[in-house]
Amino acid sequence: MDAATSPLAKTREKSRQKRWESPIAGYLFISPWLIGFFTLTIYPMIQSLYYSFTDFSLLEEPNWVGIRNYQRILTTDDKFVQSVKVTFTYVLTSVPLRLVAALLIAMLLVKSVRGMSVYRTAIYFPSLIGSSIAVSILWRNIFGKDGYINHLLSYVGIDGPGWVTDPDTALGTLVLLVVWQFGSAMVIFLAGLKQIPHDLYEASSVDGAGKLRQFFNITLPMLTPTIYFNLIMGIISSFQMFTPAMIITHGGPVNSTYAYALYLYERGFGQLQMGYASGLAWIMLLLIAASTSIIFFTSKYWVFYETEGGKKR
Structure with missing residues (x-):
């Protein structure tokens, strides 16, 4: 009898397969991630939640103060109100503009043209460097009173403002910066555009649909996910x-x-009020959770999938 087909060999093979099918093996493989997740994410979050109910600073031991930090934030902190207004204004303007820019550029780059990969790389490059300090310094030099934008405007007789020093335009320059870094969203849109069956466009063309109608009736619905x-x-x-x-x-x-x-940041590291800053951090978490939850619960009305009826179920 062949040793490889003997009952003992088969028993050992089954035992080995059963051992590797155990969930313990899976947890063993992902244990480095689990250790990092619990020690670098979950534990700091729990600690931050505890500190938000204390007067903890970097120089003194924390003392329990209950919800006093949250009361001060929500009732007497004018800077909190101002920062929330600025942040919501930034979100409501930058996110739609960035999505529109990413989608429009993705529709241009989805075409099959010689050298298109080079164009895609060049356009995506700003997103690789992200919102780094170097880019921020460059942006400040571009939109400063004596920056490159005003230098160009001077050639046509326009005395431009100090874009980053004028209260009416300063936030707009920051919005423009994040819109300029649309590369990551553009790549995802490119992938989505390539998944749309070309037969849909051909069928609509036969029915007399133009490019604009195809965009609103085919491209946008198929891209909603x-x-x-x-x-x-x-x-x-x-x-x-x-x-x-x-x-x-x-x-x-x-x-x-x-x-x-x-x-x-200024509350936590500038004024060393870590307990107060922890409270601010948890309020930010709640604001983000509330905003994304609104999008999540309303998505059933405007997000379409390739399922029965066309809508998500």
Whole structure:
């Protein structure tokens, strides 16, 4: 009898397969991630929640104060109100504009043209560097009173304002920065556009539909899951906007760019009020959760999938 087909060999093979089918093996493989998740995410979150009910600073031991931090934030803190207004204005303007820019560029780049990969890489490149300090400094130099934009405007006789020092335009420059970095959303839109069956466009062309009608009746409905994903991710990232407000405008002028994350940072690391900053952080979490929940619960009315009836079930 062949050793490989002997009853003992078969028993050992079954035992080995059963051992690897155990969930313990799966947990063993993902244990590095689990350790990092619980030690670097869950534990700090629990600790932050505890600190939000204390007067903890970096120099003294925390003392329990109950909900006093939250009462001060919600009733007497004018800077909190201002930072919330600025952040919501930033989110409501930057997220839609970024999605529109990403979708329009994606529709141009989805065409099969020689050298298109080079164009896609060049357009995506700004998103690789992200909202870094170097980009923020460059943006400040471009839109400063003596920056490159005003230098170009001077050639046509226009005396441009100090874009980042004028309360009416400062937040707009930060919105323009995040709109310029639409590469990640564009790549996702590209993937979504390529998944739309070309037969739909051919059939609609036979019926006499033009490009504009095809866009609203085919492209947009088929892209709603992609739009939904990009919208959620855009809202979450925009609520956490920090580096541009810190480097370009320092929250000014006249607190017109005083973003929520910047205020949280100044309370925690500038004034060493870690307990108060922890309360601000948890309120931010609730604001993000509420905003994304609204999108989630309303998605059934405008997000369409390839299922029965066309809508998500």
